[in-house]
Amino acid sequence: MLLQGTVVLPAQQSDVVSMPVAGVVQAVLVAPMQIVRAGQPVARIMSPELAQWLREWLMADTQARLAQGKAQRDEQMFADGIVSEHRRNESRAQYEMASVAARERRQALRLAGVGEATLAQASKTAGLSPQLTLVAPVAGTVLEQMATPGQRLEAGSLVAHIARAGxxxxxxxxxxxxxxxxxxxxxxxxxxxxxxxxxxxxxxxxxxxxxxxxxxxxxxxxxxxxxxxxxxxxxxxxxxxxxAAGVLSVPAAAVVQQGGRHYVFVRQPQGFRAVVVTTGPGGGSDVVITSGLKAGDEVAVKGVAAIKGAWLGLGAEAGAGQ
Incomplete structure (x- = not known):
């Protein structure tokens, strides 16, 4: 049975590089058909929104450290009997809320592609760099590169399409x-x-x-x-x-019809013998044979019309072949 199809890339073998924040493409570092490794830089972008996220994280991180210090002092003062339990609990709650807010903003930056080293440097120097390097999430081949230098892209816009090896x-x-x-x-x-x-x-x-x-x-x-x-x-x-059930397939040219039944001509030492077969569902260039043949039988594919003519002219032999 002959079928036709189109080769496609399975969805599970495909990855994309997209804009985590809105910004302007500064440089494109890969080209279509290029093989890349996981973590290889794909593009550099400039994003004022990223600088704003960094500033909000630094402010939240500072507030968390201040809240932590106050909570520790109130804990000690409560142990010394200087402040009430209510004040101690209030300081604890403020520290927990400030810590959650700082972790939330830090996680947003990590999801945007900002590395731990960059965050550590920003925390020490209070630097607010709006630049971000986008990297390949997996090793593979670049199928498409959609961005151009100078282009402004919104968050979620596609930058590159990568096909995994597989x-x-x-x-x-x-x-x-x-x-x-x-x-x-x-x-x-x-x-x-x-x-x-x-x-x-x-x-x-x-x-x-x-x-x-x-x-x-x-x-x-x-x-x-x-x-x-x-x-x-x-x-x-x-x-x-x-x-396992003895179902085989043969080229459609090997099957002939006579008297409402299907035949194939199986090679014998003395020539070809007509064998009744049962055909199954199918189509195209092959025919499914559900009974009448066994694996290893050689059937005529070319010159079938001549063989059939000779077979029909020899009625006695044809009857024996059935």
Whole structure:
């Protein structure tokens, strides 16, 4: 059974670099098709909003340290009987709230891509740098680079699209009849690849436009034989359950009809013998055989019309072959 499909990048193999805050792109440090490592700089941006976040964090961190000192003094004074328990508890609560606010702003900066070393330096010098370097989250290949120097981007805007190194997927469609013979786990031989692909999903619904069934297959090997968006042809290898039940497939040209039954011509020492077979659901260039053949049988594919003509001219032998 011959199928056609398109090579795609699975969603789980794709990562993006996006703007954590609004800003202006100062420099782009990678190009499409470039291989990058995890943590490699991708772009530098300038963001006044980032400087504001740093200032708010420094203020919150200072307030937390002051609240901590006051809470410690009141704790000691309460132990000495100088202040009441209410004042001690009030100082504790103020310190906890100030500490939570400082941690919250620090976490926002870390999520924006500001490193621990930068935060430590800012805490010592009270520096408010509006520059930020965006880095690749994973190792892979840059598929797209969407930003240009001087461009202003809002928070969440895409800067680069990175494909992780790994297996590709193939999206394909089968007719309703073909899909009845396919199962998850079936092998598909891909033109140009040594390792087969395996069907990983079959859609439970038909396409409203084509009335076909959408399938997804993934390569079992890591050979470099396909490219994203490539059109490929795949040949169904049969399912494990079908093989165990004696289900085989042969080229459509090998099957002939006579008297309402299907025949194939199996090679014998004296020539070819007509064998009645039962066909299953399928289509395209191959026909599924559910009974009548066994693995290893050699069937005629070329010159079938001539063989059929000779067979029909020898009625006695034809009857014996059935």
């Amino acid at each position: 297996s590709l997927a193939i999206e394909l469609q089968a007719s309703r009849e073909q899909a009845q013979a396919l199962r998850v786990g079936d092998a598909l031989q891909v033109d140009g690849c040594k390792a087969p692909a395996r069907i990983t999903a079959l859609s439970p619904q038909l396409s409203s436009a084509t009335q076909g069934v959408q399938l997804r297959a993934e390569l079992t090997g890591r050979e470099d034989c396909l490219r994203i968006n490539q059109f490929v042809q795949l040949r169904w290898q049969g399912s494990a359950a079908a093989s």
